Amino acid sequence: MDKILVGLKRVVDYNVRVRVKADGTGVETDGVKMSINPFDEIALEEALRIKERGEANEVIVVSIGPADAQQQLRTGLAMGADRAILIKVDQPTDALGRARALLEIAKRENPGLVILGKQAIDDDNSQTAQMLAALWNRPQATFASKLELNGNMARVVREVDVGLETIEIDLPAVISVDLRLNEPRYVKLPDIMKAKKKPLDEISLQDLGVSVAPRLEELRFEPPAERQKGVMVEDVAGLIAALKDKGLL
Amino acid sequence: MSKILIIAEHDGRSLNQSTAKTVACATGVSAASIDILVMAESAGLVAAEAAKLDAVSRVLTVENTANANALAATLAPQVVALAAGYSHVFGPSTTFGRDLMPRVAALLGVNQISDIMAILDSHTFKRPIYAGNVVLTVKAPSDQPVVATVRMASYQPVASNSQAAIESVSCSAEIPAHTRYIDLKSGSSDRPDLQTATKVVSGGRALASSENFKIIFELADKLGAGVGASRAAVDAGYVPNEMQVGQTGKIIAPELYLAIGISGAIQHLTGIKDAGTIVAINKDAEAPIFEVADIGLVGDLFSIVPELTAALK
């Protein structure tokens, strides 16, 4: 295939303990470490391996977000992507809007594969890949833990609740990746330097002709109910007594 | 008045419990009717089970050889064709529903509400974000159908004391040939299913090998419990992936959860927030798991677990 498109979302780093803003309008992001969504690093790693095996010519990373998302795209270029596209948008977007924006890029670039994460760890939506596949009228293979290309088909092993399901799909297709697909490479310093020279194009949503005005209203953000502090027991006998006390044994 | 369509999850023989939980969630909408859609190769057994669920008005069946396996690309156009007239289309937030429902939503031109954990009114829902560290209240537009998935750990299945009508319906939706089912490998076991078990014992990286996991299985057998694991234990190959508990594994709500040799990373805790009682066994008294545990025991699991198993006569 010629091209692979990979979505990179800029999200609060997975190690950060997020805090809800006091007025309930969102979560604190000031001074908080931002990273590539961990699943998207795996998506990119898979695309790079496919290219390195000679099964694709070009890997393009795309992010929909504010100007700062350039940082994540630069990291993607340093990992080995050939070029980057920032779909710049300053207002919030929703999943359908993001899928529509990715569809426009897919129509322009005609990739053989679009590889996305199975979920973004901020909104935990797990929707974009499926929506893009629907709008594009192409196959989807979600929660992929193994991907094999075979001409204009792919065989994908999917992590489902009861085990591992294998499906076969025609290309082009959309894949969403699970954690066990691969281990993403580390970025080396010289690659960061090289990445500065790689093309990073910017396009606004308006220019793509997509309206992403969110239709879901986010009314309130709040912390979840806290669990009450428990008791410590000294030994197995204490544990059994405590469980009996709660009627669990 | 709201009319709800629920997409049944099944394996061709029996109805998955996720459907009864989705019905339980749907009853929070105070709808005029709740219908269940069973798409299958042959729907009889599954439809009969679905018809027994309380609060269900009708069970609709679509029989087609293409529906022998649940492929989102195959099912989504059929759901869309049958969704006309419904104000809400709900599915479970299992891998089945999470694969299918966003495809349905996009074809209907709407966003999806993922993982409903509470219903405030017919268009206002609570859902977890940031690995369950934040609860978001969202309102869906009232001029469009609501497509949503239901968080399994937040609902108890409705009972099966009813007898709804079963109607076979025809569906002319065009089914694509671009996606083909090959096979399913499941680590089938006779232990209680992780997602429905009332007790679950999970092991973490500390188990250090798949042989050592035996002590977790032995304890689980004594308790009649399901067995889970942390991602670290799954990644290391000690146990298969379907046993992973957490943000990217299974979200469970057993009455009793034992976390053994698990540190308590936020991604793991996401999976057990709704457990009744959490027990932690860990040699590190500072491990974050103790912040959420109802009962904590500091010590070496390799002596504690066999001792506990032996004591549970």
Ligand SMILES: Cc1cc2nc3c(=O)[nH]c(=O)nc-3n(C[C@H](O)[C@H](O)[C@H](O)COP(=O)(O)OP(=O)(O)OC[C@H]3O[C@@H](n4cnc5c(N)ncnc54)[C@H](O)[C@@H]3O)c2cc1C
């Ligand atoms: C995007 C993303 C998603 C993730 N999703 C999940 C998920 O769904 N589920 C999940 O579990 N993780 C998930 N993780 C991984 C998570 O961050 C942790 O890395 C993982 O949960 C750690 O597993 P663990 O507790 O078994 O291992 P560790 O963190 O290594 O903890 C091992 C614990 O065992 C204790 N120990 C060691 N020896 C003994 C002994 N002899 N006796 C008693 N205690 C002992 C140690 O004190 C330690 O606390 C995710 C991570 C990312 C980035």
Ligand SMILES: Nc1ncnc2c1ncn2[C@@H]1O[C@H](COP(=O)(O)O)[C@@H](O)[C@H]1O
């Ligand atoms: N703003 C974005 N920019 C680029 N890719 C995105 C964006 N939002 C979502 N994606 C992709 O879609 C996947 C699933 O996201 P979600 O459906 O929001 O959980 C992510 O892992 C990304 O690969």
